[in-house]
Each structure stands twice: as structure tokens, then as C-alpha cells.
Amino acid sequence: MxxxxxxxxxxxxxxxxxxxxxxxxxxxxxxxxxxxxxxxxxxxxxxxxxxxxxxxxxxxxxxxxxxxxxxxxxxxxxxxxxxxxxxxxxxxxxxxxxxxxxxxxxxxxxxxxxxxxxxxxxxxxxxxxxxxxxxxxxxxxxxxxxxxxxxxxxxxxxxxxxxxxxxxxxxxxxxxxxxxxxxxxxxxxxxxxxxxxxxxxxxxxDPRLFQALEPFLEQQRQIRAPVGDLLAELGRHIASSLSSGGASLEMVAQSMGLGPRTLQRRLAEHQVEFRLLVEDVRRSLAEAYVAKDHYSLTEVALLLGYAECSSFSRAFRRWTQVSPQQYRLQAKANLA
The missing domain is CATH 3.90.1520 (H-NOX domain)
Structure with a gap:
């Protein structure tokens, strides 16, 4: 899942x-x-x-x-x-x-x-x-x-x-x-x-139960926190890099102050595939931008690193099974 x-x-x-x-x-x-x-x-x-x-x-x-x-x-x-x-x-x-x-x-x-x-x-x-x-x-x-x-x-x-x-x-x-x-x-x-x-x-x-649970939670925190921190930081840098023409691994690594190989190694340690993460960020931002009336669809395409609105529209339909125009209308109807 x-x-x-x-x-x-x-x-x-x-x-x-x-x-x-x-x-x-x-x-x-x-x-x-x-x-x-x-x-x-x-x-x-x-x-x-x-x-x-x-x-x-x-x-x-x-x-x-x-x-x-x-x-x-x-x-x-x-x-x-x-x-x-x-x-x-x-x-x-x-x-x-x-x-x-x-x-x-x-x-x-x-x-x-x-x-x-x-x-x-x-x-x-x-x-x-x-x-x-x-x-x-x-x-x-x-x-x-x-x-x-x-x-x-x-x-x-x-x-x-x-x-x-x-x-x-x-x-x-x-x-x-x-x-x-x-x-x-x-x-x-x-x-x-x-x-x-x-x-x-x-x-x-229940002090005895607390003493039993607290070390277990600390162990789990040390496992989950690095993954969460890395993904949160990556998400922010990918989002800010998209409007500059795309979010390549090299571009994102540079914005994070890392070498591309270092970033690739950290991703591999946590079993994170960079391409899929970029796709997740791009889709989430696309849905958020399209749902609101703040930007034209051409502006949304540029913010997400697409050179042409038609390329963005095809990707959006692949993600949501509807066109950006239909999605915006549905979002307005839901708020009505």
C-alpha cells in the first residue's frame, strides 16, 4: 500500500x-x-x-x-x-x-x-x-x-x-x-x-508501564526521525526547485548543500527513490494549485517546471483522471 x-x-x-x-x-x-x-x-x-x-x-x-x-x-x-x-x-x-x-x-x-x-x-x-x-x-x-x-x-x-x-x-x-x-x-x-x-x-x-514503554518509543523515534527529517527537507527543496525549471537530483543536492553522490547515498539508506518523490511533490502541488483560483493553469504549469501547459495537462489527467479545468470546477463545487 x-x-x-x-x-x-x-x-x-x-x-x-x-x-x-x-x-x-x-x-x-x-x-x-x-x-x-x-x-x-x-x-x-x-x-x-x-x-x-x-x-x-x-x-x-x-x-x-x-x-x-x-x-x-x-x-x-x-x-x-x-x-x-x-x-x-x-x-x-x-x-x-x-x-x-x-x-x-x-x-x-x-x-x-x-x-x-x-x-x-x-x-x-x-x-x-x-x-x-x-x-x-x-x-x-x-x-x-x-x-x-x-x-x-x-x-x-x-x-x-x-x-x-x-x-x-x-x-x-x-x-x-x-x-x-x-x-x-x-x-x-x-x-x-x-x-x-x-x-x-x-x-x-502508571510508572511501571511508563518505564517499560519509554525505551521502546525512544528506539522507534531514532529509527523514524531521520527518515521523516530527510523526506521533509527534500520535499521543501524539491518544491522550491520545480519553478526553476525542474528538480533534478543534482539541483536539489546543491540547494541542500550536498554533493549528488552524498544525497543519492542517503536516499538509498532509507530506500527512497528520488524520481518517485519528485512525482509525489509535483502531483500534490498541482492538485493544491489547481484547486485554488490564485493561478492560471499556464502559471501552474510553469510553477511545476513544465515548459508547456499541454505537457502539464497530460500529466495532471494521468494523476487524477480529469483535466485541470474539470478538477478546478469540482473544487469550486465542493466549496459551494
Whole structure:
């Protein structure tokens, strides 16, 4: 299902728990039904985020937040189990950030203490994934659900919540669930809590389980983090190189400050095929650019390194089975 070049997220039991919701839309997102039954299967991150966007269009415009606030820690496997078993809130927050890559590539989870506040932030770091509202809202909802779970305080409420996307037309669920000032079009997705959060006991703490799980997660982090870091950096450099006439291995290596042989060796170590990665980036950017009205199709072709619009149109039809014009019309209809 997933290719070695893909940044991935583990299915864990999350997909099994939500099988009835996800099953009708898996094929449209390019996913296999195995993810509903196999916890250790890896899912391409771009397909995972696209599945959420499909659900947002066809099921519920606020589906991400709605499911996030209902999701419990154990749905995310060892990552969630380690957080809920942490002896202190500070350790729980550190695990949320430090071990996020074990559960999913292409994301950044941070927490910081700023004055009298604890700030928990999330962002998808893959530059080719531009439509990601549902993923962002799911994660913010899950973070709040997780903190309520481990403190056994269902009334725990943030002081403020930020989202990187524009304010939805209907944001009543956001107001009801988060019950705090909401800010949209921000640089990150964030939850702000008073500093007293750090003093709250973790009611689900299990020090012996934590001691057993933490070394395992650290081992997995050391395996997955280099792959995720390399792919994220490559994605950024490929995206910026395309508009300069294409993204050859030599060109991308130079922009990364590496020799072509060094980059090729690093790719081989992680079983990444450069040609397929360029194709993935080009397709993701093409879909994002065409879906929006910011660029003409000729401009999109040039941004993606095509000398002629006709060459771009043929490639786009091969990727999506529709012309760029049809895809743009469909995207407008979905937003209507």
C-alpha cells in the first residue's frame, strides 16, 4: 500500500474504531481496507490527510474536531499509552512532543512554557499538503480530549485556541467544544492553558508501564526521525526547485548543500527513490494549485517546471483522471 518514499502514519486501532466512518471513502483517498484491521500498517501521510478532507466535504464540515474530541489515548497505540501512563504532566507533555514522530511523520508537536501559560502546538510540516483543515482540527480536538482523559477532568478548558486555516462558515462546534477565544489564520494550531496545568496530577499514571514503554518509543523515534527529517527537507527543496525549471537530483543536492553522490547515498539508506518523490511533490502541488483560483493553469504549469501547459495537462489527467479545468470546477463545487 505505502511506498518506501512516503512519509507515513501508523493505523494503530484508530482506524478500526472509526471503521464505519472511514470505510466508504478509503478508495477515493487511495487507501486500502487493510488499514481498518491491521494496527501496524503504515499509511502515506498525504492520503491520510486527504481522507479527512473528503470526510469534511461529504460527511460533516467539522468532522475532524468532532472525532478528535471523542478520541481516547489508546486509539494511538504505544504513543497514546505512554502519554497516559506518564508519572507527571510535564512528562506527559514532553512525550506528546518528543515521540510524535513514532506515530506520524510530517508533523511537528511542540509544547512551551511562556510566562504564565503552557502552549501546545501542532503543524503538518509537509509543504505539499496544503489542504489540511480537518487534520489540524482533529489534532487540536484530540489534544484537549487527551488532557481531559489523563486528568480525569472533563471540564478542563483552554484559555485560547489558534488555527492556521480561515474561520469556517459554521464554527458553532468550535465554540461549543473549546469554549474559549478562537483565533484563525494563525501561524500554527495551538492550545493555551494556564501554568497551573503543570501541577495537575496525571490520574492515569502508571510508572511501571511508563518505564517499560519509554525505551521502546525512544528506539522507534531514532529509527523514524531521520527518515521523516530527510523526506521533509527534500520535499521543501524539491518544491522550491520545480519553478526553476525542474528538480533534478543534482539541483536539489546543491540547494541542500550536498554533493549528488552524498544525497543519492542517503536516499538509498532509507530506500527512497528520488524520481518517485519528485512525482509525489509535483502531483500534490498541482492538485493544491489547481484547486485554488490564485493561478492560471499556464502559471501552474510553469510553477511545476513544465515548459508547456499541454505537457502539464497530460500529466495532471494521468494523476487524477480529469483535466485541470474539470478538477478546478469540482473544487469550486465542493466549496459551494
Amino acid at each position: 505505502s511506498r518506501p518514499s512516503a512519509q507515513t502514519i501508523f493505523a494503530e486501532s484508530f482506524f478500526r474504531v472509526n471503521a464505519q466512518l472511514f470505510a466508504p471513502f478509503l478508495a477515493e483517498a487511495g487507501l486500502d481496507e487493510r488499514i481498518l484491521h491491521t494496527p501496524d500498517v503504515e499509511i502515506p501521510a498525504a492520503n491520510y490527510v486527504e481522507l479527512w478532507e473528503i470526510l469534511g466535504r461529504k460527511v460533516d464540515a467539522s468532522i475532524g474536531l468532532r472525532i478528535g474530541i471523542q478520541t481516547v489515548s489508546t486509539a494511538l497505540g504505544a504513543y497514546g499509552q505512554t502519554i497516559r501512563s506518564a508519572p507527571t504532566m510535564l512528562l506527559a507533555l514532553r512525550c506528546m512532543s518528543h515521540f510524535a514522530v513514532v506515530f506520524a511523520h510530517a508533523i511537528r508537536v511542540d509544547f512551551e512554557i511562556d510566562g504564565g501559560q503552557v502552549i501546545l502546538s501542532y503543524q503538518c510540516t509537509d509543504p505539499t499538503i496544503t489542504r489540511r483543515r480537518q487534520d489540524s482540527e482533529f489534532t487540536i480536538g484530540f489534544f484537549l480530549s487527551l488532557l481531559r482523559e489523563i486528568t480525569e477532568n472533563p471540564r478542563l478548558t483552554p484559555q485560547r485556541a489558534d488555527f492556521e486555516h480561515e474561520r469556517p462558515t459554521d464554527w458553532s462546534l468550535h465554540r461549543d467544544v473549546l469554549a474559549c477565544p478562537l483565533h484563525f489564520k494563525q501561524t500554527d494550531n495551538r492550545l493555551y492553558f494556564p501554568i497551573e496545568l503543570l501541577e495537575m496530577p496525571v490520574r492515569t499514571a
